[in-house]
Amino acid sequence: MAYSLIPNLRTALACVVVVCFSKVCGTSRQNVSLAVLLPDDNKRLFSLSRVTSAIELATESVIKEGMLTTVRLNPLYDDSNCSIADAMNAAIDFYVNKKVVVYIGPSCDYAAAPVARQVKYWNLPMITAGAFAGDFGDNKGYEFPMLTRIGSSFNALARFFMVVLKHFSWTKANLVYSYTGHGAIMDKFCHVLNNAIHHAFRIHHDVGNFTEVHQKFHRLSDILPSLAHHLGNELADSLYIMQA
Structure with a gap:
C-alpha cells in the first residue's frame, strides 16, 4: 500500500515549492527538511519501516523529474507512537528548532488531529496518507486548511x-x-x-x-x-x- 501512494505523495510534495521559495530558498541549491511523523511499530499499517522507502523514492522522484530544481529534500524521522502527546511533542520540537518546512504524517487520526490544527498557525503544510475521519474533510476550510490527504478517506x-x-x-x-x-x-x-x-x-x-x-x-x-x-x-x- 505504501508504494501505491508514491505518485500521490510525489505530487503533494509540490506544495514544498511554494513554502520553500517563500521561506528558505535562494538561487543556490538548498537542503529542505521534511518532518516525517509516523509510528515506529510494525503492527501499524503506516509504520516507519513500511513507509520510509516510499518516502525516499517519492522525494528522489521529485528531484529527478525537475519538479524542484534548487533544493535537496531531506526527510527527518520521528516516532509519533500513534499518540496525541508524542506526535504533538515531536511536531513542536521540529518547529521550535526550525528544522522543517513540511510535515509528512501523522497518519493515525488521534495523533494527526492536533498537529493538523496547529500547522495552520505555523503556516506549514501537512501531508498524510491517514487522517481518515470525516471531520478532516468536513472541517478542512477552517480547522485543517494546511492538511492534504493523499490516501483514502x-x-x-x-x-x-x-x-x-x-x-x-x-x-x-x-x-x-x-x-x-x-x-x-x-x-x-x-x-x-x-x-x-x-x-x-x-x-x-x-x-x-x-x-x-x-x-x-x-x-x-x-x-x-x-x-x-x-x-x-x-x-x-x-x-x-x-x-x-
Whole structure:
C-alpha cells in the first residue's frame, strides 16, 4: 500500500515549492527538511519501516523529474507512537528548532488531529496518507486548511454508501461494528469509520429520512440471534454494513 501512494505523495510534495521559495530558498541549491511523523511499530499499517522507502523514492522522484530544481529534500524521522502527546511533542520540537518546512504524517487520526490544527498557525503544510475521519474533510476550510490527504478517506466511503442507498431506494441501514476493531491501523478505527457514515446519513437528506436505533452488545454470542431476527423480519430490504 505504501508504494501505491508514491505518485500521490510525489505530487503533494509540490506544495514544498511554494513554502520553500517563500521561506528558505535562494538561487543556490538548498537542503529542505521534511518532518516525517509516523509510528515506529510494525503492527501499524503506516509504520516507519513500511513507509520510509516510499518516502525516499517519492522525494528522489521529485528531484529527478525537475519538479524542484534548487533544493535537496531531506526527510527527518520521528516516532509519533500513534499518540496525541508524542506526535504533538515531536511536531513542536521540529518547529521550535526550525528544522522543517513540511510535515509528512501523522497518519493515525488521534495523533494527526492536533498537529493538523496547529500547522495552520505555523503556516506549514501537512501531508498524510491517514487522517481518515470525516471531520478532516468536513472541517478542512477552517480547522485543517494546511492538511492534504493523499490516501483514502472515510468521507469518500460514506459518499459511496449514500450512492448505494439512493440507487436502490433503501431507507434502512444497520451498522454493526466492534468499537476497537482494526486497531492495528489506528485506535478505534471502526468507531471513527461508523461516525463518518452516520454523519453522512444525517446530512444527505436526498436519500431519505433515517430513524436511529442504538443497540450495544457485550458478547459476540448476543449478536447472532439479534441479526437473525432483524435480517429475517425487520431489515430484509436494507443495507447491512459490518466491520469487525
